Amino acid sequence: MKFDTPATSNPIDQLKVVGRPTTRIEGPLKTTGRAPYAYERHDVAPNQAYGHVLGAGIGKGRVVSMETDAARAAPGVIAIVTTLDMAQLPKGKMNTAFLFGGAEIQHYHQAIAVVVAESFEQARDAAGLIRVEYARGEGRFDLTAARPQAKPVDADGKQASAEEADERVGDFEGAFARAEVTLDESYTTPDESHAMMEPHATIAAWDGGKLTIWTSTQMVAWWRRDLAITLGLKPEDVRVDSPYIGGGFGGKLFLRADAVMAALGARAAGRPVKLALARPQVANNTTHRPATIQRIRIGAGRDGRITAIAHESLSGDLPDGQPETAVSQTKLLYAGANRLIAMRLAELDLPEGNSMRAPGEAPGMMALEVAMDEMAERLGLDPVEFRILNDTQVDPSDPSRPFSQRQLIRCLREGAERFGWAQRNASPGRQRNGRWLTGLGMAAGFRNNLVVKSGARVRLGTDGMVTVETDMTDIGTGSYTIIAQTAAEMMGVGLDRVRVRLGDSDFPVSAGSGGQFGGNSSTAGVYAACVKLREAVAQRLGFNAADASFSDGEVRAGNRRVKLEEAAAAQELVAEDRIEFGDLSKRFQQSTFAGHFVEVAVDAFTGEVRVRRMLAVCAAGRILNPISARSQVIGAMTMGVGAALMEELAVDKRHGFFVNHDLAGYEVPVHADIPQQEVVFLDETDPVSSPMKAKGVGELGLCGVGAAVANAIYNATGVRVRDYPVTLDKLLEGLPDIV
Amino acid sequence: MTPPDPIALSRRTLVAGAAAMTSAGGAAAAPAAATGTTPSALTLRVNGEDRHLDLDPRTTLLDALREQLHLTGSKKGCDHGQCGACTVMVNGTRIYSCLTLAVMHDGDAVTTIEGLGSPEAMHPMQEAFVRHDGYQCGYCTPGQICASVAMLEEIKAGIPSHVTEDLNAAPALTADEIRERMSGNICRCGAYSNILDAITDVAGRPA
Numbered sequence: 001m002k003f004d005t006p007a008t009s010n011p012i013d014q015l016k017v018v019g020r021p022t023t024r025i026e027g028p029l030k031t032t033g034r035a036p037y038a039y040e041r042h043d044v045a046p047n048q049a050y051g052h053v054l055g056a057g058i059g060k061g062r063v064v065s066m067e068t069d070a071a072r073a074a075p076g077v078i079a080i081v082t083t084l085d086m087a088q089l090p091k092g093k094m095n096t097a098f099l100f101g102g103a104e105i106q107h108y109h110q111a112i113a114v115v116v117a118e119s120f121e122q123a124r125d126a127a128g129l130i131r132v133e134y135a136r137g138e139g140r141f142d143l144t145a146a147r148p149q150a151k152p153v154d155a156d157g158k159q160a161s162a163e164e165a166d167e168r169v170g171d172f173e174g175a176f177a178r179a180e181v182t183l184d185e186s187y188t189t190p191d192e193s194h195a196m197m198e199p200h201a202t203i204a205a206w207d208g209g210k211l212t213i214w215t216s217t218q219m220v221a222w223w224r225r226d227l228a229i230t231l232g233l234k235p236e237d238v239r240v241d242s243p244y245i246g247g248g249f250g251g252k253l254f255l256r257a258d259a260v261m262a263a264l265g266a267r268a269a270g271r272p273v274k275l276a277l278a279r280p281q282v283a284n285n286t287t288h289r290p291a292t293i294q295r296i297r298i299g300a301g302r303d304g305r306i307t308a309i310a311h312e313s314l315s316g317d318l319p320d321g322q323p324e325t326a327v328s329q330t331k332l333l334y335a336g337a338n339r340l341i342a343m344r345l346a347e348l349d350l351p352e353g354n355s356m357r358a359p360g361e362a363p364g365m366m367a368l369e370v371a372m373d374e375m376a377e378r379l380g381l382d383p384v385e386f387r388i389l390n391d392t393q394v395d396p397s398d399p400s401r402p403f404s405q406r407q408l409i410r411c412l413r414e415g416a417e418r419f420g421w422a423q424r425n426a427s428p429g430r431q432r433n434g435r436w437l438t439g440l441g442m443a444a445g446f447r448n449n450l451v452v453k454s455g456a457r458v459r460l461g462t463d464g465m466v467t468v469e470t471d472m473t474d475i476g477t478g479s480y481t482i483i484a485q486t487a488a489e490m491m492g493v494g495l496d497r498v499r500v501r502l503g504d505s506d507f508p509v510s511a512g513s514g515g516q517f518g519g520n521s522s523t524a525g526v527y528a529a530c531v532k533l534r535e536a537v538a539q540r541l542g543f544n545a546a547d548a549s550f551s552d553g554e555v556r557a558g559n560r561r562v563k564l565e566e567a568a569a570a571q572e573l574v575a576e577d578r579i580e581f582g583d584l585s586k587r588f589q590q591s592t593f594a595g596h597f598v599e600v601a602v603d604a605f606t607g608e609v610r611v612r613r614m615l616a617v618c619a620a621g622r623i624l625n626p627i628s629a630r631s632q633v634i635g636a637m638t639m640g641v642g643a644a645l646m647e648e649l650a651v652d653k654r655h656g657f658f659v660n661h662d663l664a665g666y667e668v669p670v671h672a673d674i675p676q677q678e679v680v681f682l683d684e685t686d687p688v689s690s691p692m693k694a695k696g697v698g699e700l701g702l703c704g705v706g707a708a709v710a711n712a713i714y715n716a717t718g719v720r721v722r723d724y725p726v727t728l729d730k731l732l733e734g735l736p737d738i739v
Numbered sequence: 740m741t742p743p744d745p746i747a748l749s750r751r752t753l754v755a756g757a758a759a760m761t762s763a764g765g766a767a768a769a770p771a772a773a774t775g776t777t778p779s780a781l782t783l784r785v786n787g788e789d790r791h792l793d794l795d796p797r798t799t800l801l802d803a804l805r806e807q808l809h810l811t812g813s814k815k816g817c818d819h820g821q822c823g824a825c826t827v828m829v830n831g832t833r834i835y836s837c838l839t840l841a842v843m844h845d846g847d848a849v850t851t852i853e854g855l856g857s858p859e860a861m862h863p864m865q866e867a868f869v870r871h872d873g874y875q876c877g878y879c880t881p882g883q884i885c886a887s888v889a890m891l892e893e894i895k896a897g898i899p900s901h902v903t904e905d906l907n908a909a910p911a912l913t914a915d916e917i918r919e920r921m922s923g924n925i926c927r928c929g930a931y932s933n934i935l936d937a938i939t940d941v942a943g944r945p946a
Contacts, residue, residue, distance in 0.1 A: 247878060
């Protein structure tokens with residue numbers, strides 16, 4: 001099904017199942033420990049051996065030799081594959097760093113061997129017996145030091161001249177110079193780690209030349225293709241199965257070493273191999289959100305209207321890598337006739353930088369929305385009013401291109417009203433209650449709505465059950481449930497009549513989970529397949545498909561009604577289709593919006609920050625399942641608290657690695673850090689987005705919330721921190737005097 | 740030619756030295772134990788049933804459950820006591836099963852998430868997690884639920900926490916007490932607010 005004109009009314013609009021608060025259909029499996037994750041598939045292949053991955057102990061250089069005799073002689077060892085056993089393996093299309101093979105070390109903890117043994121303990125022990133001699137190379141590990149060599153990159157991440165790469169509208173420099181009120185500040189965001197709870201894990205089994213992996217991936221089709229490329233196989237000889245994923249946040253988008261090492265280990269051992277990256281390997285072996293150094297300039301008239309806005313960002317990555325697109329929201333969020341957007345990318349020899357939840361916007365909104373807070377203060381305007389004053393209903397660089405829906409102002413007004421924003425003391429550092437300084441902060445939330453083609457197969461079984469099959473993944477986002485709701489609505493049955501099977505590469509290729517495109521796109525694909533199944537049902541039952549309605553387990557037209565299951569009583573009916581998106585995303589700017597409001601208390605003596613209240617008011621199209629959508633938003637708000645207050649990979653700039661590479665050193669929010677969170681969804685639909693009239697919501701909750709925390713800290717203390725996270729050492733000096 | 744790096748050299752020497760010490764010590768004292776190949780026999784009472792195991796003595800309680808008994812509900816998130824995904828109850832008390840060797844628990848009663856309930860007959864806490872959406876990806880969830888159940892018992896037993904204001908009084912069932920006591924269980928999906936609602940639902944409204 002091609003989606004190239006805005007949706008009109010369709011069966012989803014009935015909202016008998018879609019849009020209703022629905023607890024997760026896989027919930028009883030997850031809460032009783034019966035949902036099987038990648039490393040737990042004891043049943044899928046007999047005689048599984050255990051693998052342990054050895055990571056490189058240097059950040060850059062070469063492996064000179066590997067002494068494996070002691071390891072091979074260790075009890076239980078079946079096979080060892082080292083990186084010197086083969087040439088550098090080809091990279092998958094989505095990979096920046098090479099995953100295995102050859103002597104070259106591109107980054108710390110790059111996989112250099114897999115040891116396969118009868119038990120986990122034996123494999124781990126033997127891996128410790130491998131002696132590696134390295135020739136350490138000179139690496140570039142310091143983003144600030146690499147700045148002079150950084151190259152301009154365009155919006156697609158491609159290197160170009162500054163003239164070609166930088167996006168200019170009007171005359172930024174002239175307008176900024178003439179502006180009555182200006183801001184010119186720099187902000188830094190650190191490297192961050194996804195730190196999903198389930199480490200990357202794979203079971204691999206060969207059957208002749210055919211390989212099956214049971215793994216933990218957000219993108220089944222990408223992994224299949226890229227594993228085939230890396231191992232020199234045909235894609236059809238690779239099967240990927242990933243029904244349960246213990247979190248991803250971007251860290252499981254792209255083929256990782258666990259799959260490659262399990263496959264190589266299994267081939268060498270001649271039996272299935274299971275392995276997981278050890279937690280301390282995850283941060284350096286895999287990918288991370290790259291650090292940024294951002295400069296924001298805003299010029300405005302005394303009336304508060306922005307006349308000039310510039311956002312420049314520097315980030316680093318391995319050769320052939322990508323920039324962190326921290327500037328992208330600044331193209332669209334606020335009005336202003338004169339604009340400059342620019343990115344610079346430096347080569348670094350740290351582990352691969354790549355997507356982490358809301359790539360670009362998460363660090364970009366952190367800087368932009370603090371800059372807006374600062375600018376509002378300089379203008380003497382309320383931060384909410386300043387943003388409303390500079391709202392735009394069109395793409396500021398192309399006014400012929402409207403937003404499909406843009407209810408940012410409503411999000412901000414409703415949020416301010418609900419949160420009690422009017423009680424905020426605009427003078428910072430003046431609210432003291434015992435040892436606590438308190439403050440309120442806000443920020444806009446903004447994240448684009450992406451749409452990606454997505455396929456599904458739907459079966460009406462002889463038992464009357466509707467079964468959906470798609471390689472879509474559920475990484476905690478609620479895919480199982482919203483897909484079941486979509487099929488139930490379309491086929492006119494209850495949720496108890498729908499089965500959903502996900503994550504298998506034998507199923508039609510879906511959008512996968514990433515970029516907050518998964519929910520809307522994958523359900524639209526299920527919608528398309530259900531439209532076909534309805535036609536097949538109607539034909540078999542002798543209805544005109546256009547006249548037939550499907551509800552309460554029946555197909556009806558005129559006075560005639562037939563039970564749905566009768567269509568398949570003799571033989572199962574199967575339909576498959578995919579949704580493909582036309583140019584609506586070019587003709588309209590599709591984005592999602594929020595107002596984030598935060599109250600903090602800062603210990604006047606120690607600078608310790610406690611978040612007391614959080615509210616997000618979101619405009620994100622039709623909300624398919626208010627329960628799981630709300631969970632997506634509160635989870636993202638939690639990650640935003642992490643970014644604002646604690647998350648930072650510490651770079652060892654001498655040896656080139658992330659030092660705090662486990663969950664004790666890399667701190668993420670825990671229960672005690674997070675207050676009750678409130679989420680409000682505006683009641684809206686966006687027919688330009690898809691037949692579901694929904695949009696992405698999984699990343700919106702993260703975009704801006706960190707800035708709202710930082711702005712609340714400023715309001716509480718009067719200390720403006722521009723290097724994130726806002727740890728207490730950065731506050732102590734500037735805290736108000738304790739009388 | 741790369742010049743020798745003193746730090747790299749010292750690290751290699753250190754590692755090689757440590758490995759040599761391990762094998763030398765093992766050879767002198769107990770060769771079989773050092774290689775971990777002599778199984779240790781033990782009995783765990785798991786979810787009410789005696790399970791006899793012959794284990795490599797290096798096997799953690801977590802791996803004994805997951806790899807030997809195929810009770811994979813207890814999760815391995817970090818394998819060294821930083822995340823809480825492996826939380827089970829031993830003799831009624833919650834512990835990180837990755838931080839303890841199985842051989843230390845001969846004769847102990849272990850309750851895992853599978854022992855609390857099944858999809859067809861869920862424990863009230865499991866039902867509450869479903870009702871309040873106290874999870875997303877589900878990987879930390881068994882640990883959160885086991886910790887929740889044991890934690891409420893700790894409050895009932897009068898065991899104070901870091902945030903208990905009056906150590907002479909019985910700890911109150913407040914949101915702050917629950918958050919503090921649950922902070923050894925990380926949920927990266929960020930379901931904390933919902934988990935608190937689920938626990939509160941089971942425990943009764945906080946004071």
